[in-house]
Every structure is written in structure tokens, then in C-alpha cells.
Amino acid sequence: MFASCSAASSARDAADNAANNQPMTDTSGLATTQEIQAMCRLLGAVASKQGTDVTALFKDNQTGTMCEQAAIESSAPR
DSSP: OHHHHHHHHHHHHHHHHHHTTOOOSOOTTOOOHHHHHHHHHHHHHHHHHTTOOGGGGSOGGGTTOHHHHHHHHHHSOO
16 A cells, blocks of 8 residues: 555656656656645544554655544544
8 A cells, every 4th residue: 555655655656747848758657646645634534543653654754644634534533
């Protein structure tokens, strides 16, 4: 699961590069922003269910990201 989020982050970077007209051959298989956010919400829900501190899943350079926020929101008790 964590590797998938890392891959999604890489896909977002690739999409950003494409949007900035940096050379890239094919972006058709990249995850959308909505798909990445859904994956982050799933990450938060699974971590919470397993008793893992969601904030501990994110490295220092990833804190405050949209993914972290989505994961934290989905881990909150309902």
C-alpha cells in the first residue's frame, strides 16, 4: 500500500512535468488527482484500522501534503 502511494506521487510528478511542457513520451497511464487522493484516503483508513499512527507514515518532506491531509481525514473516527 505504501509503495503504491509512492508510485502515485511519482505519477503526479510526471504529470506535473508534462504540464510544464517538459519532455515526456506518454502520460496516458498516469493516475489522476482524484485517484491519488482516493488512494491516500484508503491508506489512512487502512492504517487507522491497523492501529498505525497515520501521521507517522509521512516523511518530513511529505508533511502538509494533500495526500497526508486526505489520509488523516479518512482515519478520523466517524
